[in-house]
Amino acid sequence: MRHEDIVTYSRNVFLPVSNICRNRCAYCGFRGRPNNGGWLLTTSEVLSMAWVGKLCGCTEALITTGERPDFFLSVKERLREWGFRDFTHYVEHLCKSLLRLDMLPHVNLGVLSKHELRRLKRWCASMGLMLECATPLPAHAHSPGKTPAFRLATIEAAGELRIPFTTGILVGVGESERDRMFSLHLIRELHDRYGHIQEVIVQPFEPKPNTPMHAWKPPAWRTVLRTVRAAARILPEVPIQFPPNLLHLYGFFERRVRELLRAGVRDFGGISPITPDFVNPRAPWPSAEQLRAAILRAGFQPRERLPVYPCYVERRWMSAEVKRIVDRISDEAGYRN
Numbered sequence: 357m358r359h360e361d362i363v364t365y366s367r368n369v370f371l372p373v374s375n376i377c378r379n380r381c382a383y384c385g386f387r388g389r390p391n392n393g394g395w396l397l398t399t400s401e402v403l404s405m406a407w408v409g410k411l412c413g414c415t416e417a418l419i420t421t422g423e424r425p426d427f428f429l430s431v432k433e434r435l436r437e438w439g440f441r442d443f444t445h446y447v448e449h450l451c452k453s454l455l456r457l458d459m460l461p462h463v464n465l466g467v468l469s470k471h472e473l474r475r476l477k478r479w480c481a482s483m484g485l486m487l488e489c490a491t492p493l494p495a496h497a498h499s500p501g502k503t504p505a506f507r508l509a510t511i512e513a514a515g516e517l518r519i520p521f522t523t524g525i526l527v528g529v530g531e532s533e534r535d536r537m538f539s540l541h542l543i544r545e546l547h548d549r550y551g552h553i554q555e556v557i558v559q560p561f562e563p564k565p566n567t568p569m570h571a572w573k574p575p576a577w578r579t580v581l582r583t584v585r586a587a588a589r590i591l592p593e594v595p596i597q598f599p600p601n602l603l604h605l606y607g608f609f610e611r612r613v614r615e616l617l618r619a620g621v622r623d624f625g626g627i628s629p630i631t632p633d634f635v636n637p638r639a640p641w642p643s644a645e646q647l648r649a650a651i652l653r654a655g656f657q658p659r660e661r662l663p664v665y666p667c668y669v670e671r672r673w674m675s676a677e678v679k680r681i682v683d684r685i686s687d688e689a690g691y692r693n
């Protein structure tokens with residue numbers, strides 16, 4: 357099997373610890389506010405979801421949250437009552453508990469300082485932050501955390517700390533083609549410097565009801581494919597990922613998978629047998645069997661991976677606590693055994 361024919365995915369349980377967010381992105385249907393659709397899951401709620409995921413064969417505990425929920429006083433006070441200094445401290449505690457279940461945390465908390473990344477690194481297999489777009493956009497006018505310089509600084513700090521890192525761009529949120537290329541080139545520069553970008557997501561915009569951008573259309577399929585081709589050209593050694601549940605926007609699942617693979621996609625991200633995509637709840641995951649069959653029929657080889665990619669397993673970019681689990685559930689090539 358040639359390495360370039362391998363197409364990966366992971367099995368995850370999606371743990372939306374909090375949807376409370378200091379930002380207000382114009383396309384977001386996930387965000388809530390305290391007392392207005394916002395939630396903060398307790399440790400037992402998170403761990404019971406993770407248990408079910410483990411029983412269903414998941415290895416990845418995907419923690420995705422709004423940015424800095426503790427920006428709001430009521431959240432800060434609740435966390436203090438639970439014994440935590442801040443939200444990052446709470447997530448550290450959750451990750452530690454998830455490792456005890458043999459689940460590997462991959463966290464996306466938004467913009468973080470180097471100090472926060474360092475605290476989390478010990479308990480996480482990998483982390484992520486979508487760059488989204490390296491130029492300011494009207495959709496981010498009320499989102500301080502979407503300031504490109506802050507996001508680039510987080511991605512850079514992760515590189516300095518040798519954290520296997522996921523990033524990516526959004527397509528169709530008001531950016532130009534030039535903006536997309538600029539973003540991809542900046543990711544390329546950071547990866548050249550630190551070698552830590554394990555995958556780059558090309559994610560199409562999906563309109564959400566009750567958001568300022570509800571009437572916008574998803575990007576054209578040809579734009580998606582052109583962006584994937586460009587990403588694969590600019591970052592040839594980094595797997596390009598497309599979220600397979602968002603193929604519901606375009607129909608013809610198998611044909612789209614084949615076209616994406618021909619354009620250069622080599623990863624379909626985390627798919628969950630038990631939890632929805634809380635950020636895109638109208639986009640159902642394909643099953644692992646459906647995805648594997650589509651990959652095989654396109655002439656490629658599906659492989660299940662962990663939330664940390666094989667090359668970082670080989671380089672041992674992980675703490676002793678994470679390595680203990682990775683060694684137990686990976687094969688000699690660093691994929692899921």
Ligand code: SF4
Nearest residue numbers: 377379381384387422
């Ligand atoms: S997209 Fe993310 S950062 Fe923006 S408002 Fe929603 S949860 Fe917050």
